[in-house]
Amino acid sequence: MGAAASLANSTAASAAAAERKPARFALARRTILTPVLLSLLLLAIALITVMTGSRPFNQTVIDVFVRVILVVGLYIFIGNSGVLSFGHIGFTCLGAYAAAWLTINPMMKRGSLPGLPEWLLATRLPYWQSAVLAALFAALAALIFGRVLMRLSGIAASIATFAMLAMINTVYSNWESVTGATSSVVGIPIVRTIWPYLIGAVVAVFIAWAHAISRSGLALRAARDEPTAAAASGVDIPRERLVAFVVSGAIMGLGGALMAHSIGVVTPDTFYLGLTFITLSMLVVGGMGSLSGGVVGVVLLSALIQGLRWLEAGVSLGESTFALPKGFRK
């Protein structure tokens, strides 16, 4: 009798659970509007840019799209985990140099970067393939660093990521035969059409969205808001953080590769404090906790910076790129 009752009970419980369990992809359906709208916004910006036909403006918008990728990359980790990372621009550096290694004419590479392994010296890939590989390379680095760093939390984690940035920068500034040390690495094919950058930004936005609504992303957000409760519910916090760290590392690497292709020159000091703080402030201004915040933050701050530049055109006040975000950070 008792057994039958408990059986009936458990069937009722599982039926109730099934009732409460949302349909497959319900969350995706409810939230897909965000990435779609953001992509449409970026597309609109791209279309307006193409219509103006101005090359410097085109370059400005390419810059904005690259920043969108970087800030979305930051959001994937910082936004979902709540841990402020100062080290992500290190992955951008890895991505940019990986793109350089893969796309520079082998003849030039032999001269300027003789320390590369033979197979890499002989390789020359189209830019989009190199961008994908650069993203994977950055993700691999993120996996290795993340295994160690993700055990930390709070301010200790932030400081450790900063140390990682400094390490990457020091290695890349001094490894003469592989990175060219502090001198510029040249010969990276320049891509001046806006579409690859738009595609990159849209892909980044969709990956960020998909990660945020995935099981791992939701668990991570739970851990951000209530670490103790999340851990008690079976969330393995270091593991979920590691997943986000690797995904965001890949996006940062993609951003770095595209950045390299947008200017055609890479140097280690491009990927250091200046870029770290401007991208962080863009994320903070837009709102750290949301994807739209990241994208809107980039667009707003870029528009503001550009506006100020036009205003001061001709009159030089020594205004520089980072003077502005410093004010915002305070």
Place this chain on the structure above:
Amino acid sequence: MTYKMRIVATALASMSFAYPAMADDKTIVIGFATAESGFMEAYDKPAQEAAMIRIDEINAAGGLLGKQIKVVKADTKSDRAEGAKAGLSVLDQGADLVVVSCDYDFGSPAALAAEDAGRISFFLCAESVKAGIQGVGPHSFSASVLAAVQGATMAEWAFKEKGAKDFYRLLDTWTAYNKGICDGFDWMMPKLEAQGAKLVGDDTFKNEDASIAAQITRIKSLPKEPDAIMLCTMMPGAVSAIKQLRAAGINSMILNGSGVDGSYWLSAVPDLTNFYVPVQGSIYGDDPNPAVLKFNATYKEKTGADPSSQYVFPGYVMVEVWAKAVERAGTTDADAVVAELEKMKDEPTLFGPRTFTPELHHQNQTRYLIVETKAGKPGVVGNWTISEPVPMDALLK
């Protein structure tokens, strides 16, 4: 609300950028994609003023190919990404010649943009071999002289003219420019050693080092003070290094690159003596060429100050050689002008002869004036042209 603001901002942005390309048949356009703000301004601005002097002279004499030269500018803000935009911006305004920043790292994004568009780019005063074919492409040139030539010139001159036998090499590893000077010195040294000179030691330091006491100790512990120290460094660390060498009682000749030219810092090392710098022209009022003195006077009249260092001069040379090539080609078409530039062999300019070849758009051998600072007073004491050009493999090291 934010959406609306953004749309308005974007629309405004697109309007203000949608200016028409202004190239027309009545003018020739030179576009300056150089730094008008930030730290590079200190290097770009003087050379640009010198370029303007030559442009004004040409315009006053009736222009180039019968057309007036028009100048358009875009500020790179001493930033690489802005540099690329500045390059594209002057190209959109119809620039036939794109002038880019002094330094290779900061000038190359704009130069690459020009190369992409099939236009000629000129680095105002970059001294790396990359500033040209090797680092940008076949339409890119530099108006200055390779850093390696400076090191080689000083070594050979000191040996042949001053009888220096024992050399010591002290390299500041901070920039490619510093390394370039020492690369030239390293290439020249074996040739001099075959004739009796000797490299008695070498050492490195970093520009930011507050003290080079360790390096000085090693020089002091040599059995005999070296005759000459090749000091491959640049501002701001150079002053401190020189001061410390002299304070330690080392009285050897100090040989330098052109980067330390100028009298603005000499008060920091009172009564400096036995100190030598190679320059393309003298700013001290004693240049052997009266035309240079005239140029210096014009420069003072235009800007209100004497040239601060020899890095003013390449700007003038740049417009001089480019305009000559345009005259000879009879067009501003990039390929035709490049072909004319590459025909120049020891082309006389106000600041020494210039040669361009299809392999090298830079100077690997040219005349340098030697400036000696004696009791704190700099002045020209001679000139030197290295016996053979610095070869490509020494430059690409």
